[in-house]
Amino acid sequence: MSEHLAVLPVLLPLLAAPICFLLRNRIAAMGTAIAVCWVTFVAGVVLLRTVVTTGAPAIYELGGWSADVGIVYHVDTLAAFVVVLVSSLGAVVLTFAPQSIAKEIPKEKHHFFAALYLLSMAGLLGIAVTGDLFNVFVFLEISSLSTYALISLGQDRRALTATFRYLILGTVGATFILIGTGLMYQMTGTLNMAEMAAHIRETEGVRTVLVAIAFLTAGIGLKMALFPLHAWLPNAYCYAPSSVTAFVAATSTKVSVYVLIRWIYTIFGTQGPGSMSGVVVDLVLPAMAISGMFIASTVAIFQTNVKRLLAFSSVAQIGYMALGVSLVSESGLTAGIAHLFNHALTKGGLFLAMGCIAYRIGSVQLADMRGLGRRMPVTMFLWVLGGLGLIGVPCTAGFVSKWYLVRAALEQDALYLAVIILLSSLLAVIYVWRVIETAYFQEPPEGKDEVTEAPLSLLIPTAVLIGASIYFGLFTEWSADVAGLAARELLGVVR
Amino acid sequence: MREVKILRVVSAKTLLPFILLFALYVQFHGDFGPGGGFQAGVIFGAGLILHALVFGLNESRRVIPEWVIESAAAVGVLIYGGVGVVAMLKGGKFLEYGVLDAHDRVHGQHTGLILIELGVGVTVSAVMLAIYGALAGRGRLST
């Protein structure tokens, strides 16, 4: 089976999705989905290990067709890392889901949920492994369409308008990406990213390519919710079912960042005369990233709905990733890539904790969380740990990525950038502490005496993610170190 | 609509079999000429939508129940993926049809292609029907 390793992570959820749908039985469908997710995760880990230990990308020609005529899966360290990210988060969140959706989604739609979830995951994994730009678009659509449906399953009727907004903006983004892809195909005569990169030098300064760059940047920016293209994100996160929010927040935008890294570093390259992504990297990305870091964090401070608060925090955190990517240095890229994973763990864990809270008190409003520190001590403790991770306190994964990011800024003698990064992370202190103070220092509202701790089936997945975010704050061999390896690969330091 | 006999007889009863047959032709001839699963699926679905238009959605759903449509959509995907997996099990890559026939790679290609196009056709026609149902039924029939 080992020669099929590169295709397995996509294939398993993709084929399991219709099976779950056909099963129609709630328990059987969810059971199958969870099992498949975990098997996918194992496959992903084996894939990453193989790629890292052999030092060469895993290449898989679909249907046996070579790159010039067919689609090739090209799994380098970065791709394998993203595969592990998506599959691990997907598996843990889906394990959380059965109990959580029991309260949030009508029972007869559970098999539907399982199928959509697997499809979305398959799409995200497909984006990571494929080496074909058009294929990226296809998988992007697979994951996006299923995500729209997943979000619309939310209890609140506003979930529908949120979905519609996401649908429109997401489609615009996807269309832009498609236009960019088309233009690139026209200029280079290939859709394979590696070959595109080989031909890119010949198109130096051609206006078509510049237009393609613009379309790709805008399209991907929309998909990754880079400020100010984030308008779809807060409501979508806010009104989706808890487990959907956790999954989407942890994986979807991260994979879009991955696409950004792919086209900047793999296709266009950043050095030499062929580098045409210059203006994007030097100006557009940092400007968007920094304004996002400040504005989105500031907006987060004023939210009264904690899921929305976390959503705005996500927009800010995307800024850190984009900033890291835009620094074009080993530590900068390491910071960006490591933060993909670290933030996925932290934010996934936080949204799962919100799921626990929603399960018990049926609300995610800050006002309803008063006194929760005493009623749901374990959940709130996990929330606090996750919040510390957002701030980037030492011993949390968030610290590791912040370290690399500040280091990258200082290595380029950009002291002001380092100061900006650290100052903006102080904003996180404020919004995290607002929740903590509400939960621990205020008396619980009247008539909510019966609130108790969340059931174990919800707590354990939450604890796993939060625990992992602490673990990877101390032991970075499989997070930041791999991210560093991926960064060196992308920059061509080692091949 | 029921009172308009001409419509019912001419369009539905007369045309429908031909539409469906044509869909099947496009489906299976796709191997040699223009056509294939997508087009065939659309034509097939369009035929059934015509039926629903003329006789009403309820009548249509009596002929093809909701669960059949939904299952068909899933089954089509499974056929497609399943062919790929069979190829993998026979020692090839995913979707490498050549290995499906032990003696002749070209035969294998034909077999594989016809099978996956069948999968595509089934899914596309089912999804056409599902979309029409969702729009026409205004959620009444959606699960």
Next chain:
Amino acid sequence: MTSEMAMILALVLPLVAAGLSFVIRSAPNVRDACSLAVGVALLGVVISLVPTVMDGGRPEIVLFEIFEGLPIAFRLEPLGMLFLLVVATLWVITTCYAIGYMRGHHEVNQSRFFGCFGLAIFASAGAALAGNMLTLFFFYELLTLSTYPLVTHHQNEKAKRGGRIYLGILISTSIAMLLLAVIWTYVIAGTLDFREGGILAGKAEGPMVIVLLALYAFGTGKAALMPFHRWLPAAMVAPTPVSALLHAVAVVKVGVFTVLKVVIYIFGIGFLTDTKASVWLMWAAATTILLGSLVAMTKDNLKERLAYSTVSQLGYIVLGAALASQWGIIGSGMHIAMHAVGKITLFFAAGAIYVAAHKTQVSQLRGIGRSMPFTMTAYSLGAISVIGLPPFGGAWSKWYLALGAAEAGQAILVGVLMVSSLLNIWYLMPITMNAFFVPPDEGPAYPPIKEAPLFCVVPLCLTALGSLALFFCAEPIYRLLLPLVPGAGGGG
């Protein structure tokens, strides 16, 4: 037992105490006995380490790498040894005191209290043993976070506000400045190890050194250098044992300890003397000393007055570090110990008064010495030590600091030290006078003795005697600290 084993034990024991406190909720007696036993064990372990360090041993442990070439590592050196010794000794005593206080006061959530207490001690021990700046930074932040629940123990509006200032200042200074300084140092020097002679010499120059030093000095918010001192009085909303151990010993001392470590092992004394980069810090510290004392005089709340006194005393230690000379460093190091013992006595006394008589304001304390003679005697001894008069420990550290200032040719700084001592007398001694020589505002002139519980009084008498003993036992501390200063005949 090897030294490495002992170091690991010194880290693990407080964690064990914390864990036990969280687990044994239902049996307070067992829980507190465990805490105490672990505390005594820790003290034993720490004392067993002293001979090794005295003989020039520098045991090291490298745990695991977080970043490439940047491990969590521990290395025992004289300053850390001294600090560890102070923390371990005072932890035992404070645990006794806390048991008495918390029970005498019927506090709730005692398990959480003792658990976080253990965590804070763990963080302090880790900081004392830290072998590189990254490790120190980790434990520094852990200390901030683990003490937050202690500061806000009462979970009321006042605690929330105090906690906000406490955490706000400590976290924002450490993230915005200290972390920046640490990463910057790493980028410049390529390492963060604490090495004799510093790691920055020859790699940084000009104004950059000053900026970096400023980032370190102000970024270490726990050192309470003005204007980042506001958290210290704000943290006085905590129960008194917390104020005592954490805000006279652990937290603030980790702050100045960090500054000293940075000066000695990151910049290097010689480097700072050569570049004169630390001159401004002397003046910043001198300002803090004077302003702290002046503000203390205006405070009527006893704990707040003590808090500002601490701010001022921390200035002494930073001043010694900024002098970057032999006597300055030794004086600073010594002052960590001397001030800790003296100040904890004062806080204990404040807490005992609160438990026994429910009084918090200085103006209410007239005649209290007649009903609480032991407490107030101990208070007086502690006060004299903090002021720096012989025969108490505080005299030595001030002596060395003044020597250091004189050696650096800073006559004004010597003057500042003297003036500040006078101010100390001004705001600490009237309390003693009023307590003993003025009759109480109400009731009989000689009321019956009504002391705090024994668990409170014995510890504070012990620390008072300790500050007396330190006057006569300062020589070993001197010898311990001598190797910190190259060329002072101590080797190293």
